[in-house]
Amino acid sequence: MDKIEALKQELEQTKLAYQMAAQLSQFKSGFLVKTSHELRSPLSSLMGLHQLILSDLCESPEEQREFIAEAYQAAQKLMNMIDEIMTVSKIEYGKITLQNQVIPLARVFSQLHELTHLQATNRSLTVTIIPLESEVYIKADSQRFLQALVTLVDAGITIAQSGKITISTNLQQGKNYAQINLNFPNSFELWQAEKVSYDLTQVSLESIKAFSHQVDISPGLKFLLCQTLLEKMGGQLTLIDLSSSNDSKPLTQLVLLIPLASDQEVDYLEEDE
Known part of the structure; x- marks a missing residue:
């Protein structure tokens, strides 16, 4: 039975790696198109007002x-x-250097909850972070890693109507990374939806006001920017549609892999403290 369970876990990890590679190729190929399309929205609003x-x-x-x-x-x-967009691009091409360091994951989760729970409450949502059974240390840029998590949760809150956002962590035996699962009560398609273009033939103060107040980076582009950012830290990010296994209710899972700190790095950190 142990061998069967091990094979099942290995199969799941292989499937996840395939999905990540496929999505990476898809998102990267459309990055310029997505960015151009996103920037048309606020430009259209400006043109309409003028x-x-x-x-x-x-x-x-x-x-x-x-x-x-x-x-x-x-x-x-x-x-x-x-x-x-420019900041992430500079990081990707090495013009901004990341400061990867040993970070206790519990501290990051505490900051994440503090920065997102009020916004979630205002939209009838709750953010539940399942506590870790033991202290886990990761290797990442502290500021940018927290920024990526906040951006992803913020994107999920924006497109969710109600329900619960759940964040949990898995540690695979023998693996050198932590797997963070972010479950959102919204459909997979909403994470890939394109921005709605503005119709300049329908010009009124009310319509332009409503449009300009909605101007923001779409969840899809936020996902891509965070994916790029996490890759520069040695991590990965992918989307999985779990609706079929959730009694047909919309459920999307973001799977984030981030390197674990080595035992030697953790010992060195504790000595400094």
Whole structure:
């Protein structure tokens, strides 16, 4: 029986590795297209607002200032999106060096819960992090690793209606990485949905306001950016559709692999402390 269980685990790990390789190839090939499409949204919002002003459709100077204020907010969001994409690109090409170090995973989870649980509560969601049975130390850039986890949870919260987000950790015997599973109560398709393009023929203050307030990086591109970031730390990230095994309720699992710190590195850390 032990041999059968070991074979099953090995089969699951092989399947997971295949899915990761396939998704990596798919996402990488469409990165430029996805990024260009994402940046069209805030640009379209800006063009729509300026079109209203240039067409003398403002009813008063106050309304014109309101349009300009909306355009400025859209421009800020656009800059933030570009900055986020550029930072990950610089890390990928070595212009920004990651500071990988030994980190207790429990501390990262504590920070993650603190940074995300209020946002989840506001959307009728709960974030449950299953506690580790023993202390686990990983090797990663502390700031960037936490940033990736927060970004992924934030993306899941954005597209979920209600339910529970569960985060757990598995340690495979003989493996040199920790497997972090993030379960989200939303469909697999929502993580791959494209941004909706803005129709410049339908111009009104209300429609542009509504659109500019929704401007953000899509869950799909956030996933890709985090995937790229984690790869530079020696990790991996993939998406798995678990809806069929969840009584047909939507359930998507993000599987994150991150290197474990060696015993020698952990001992050295404890000596310093």
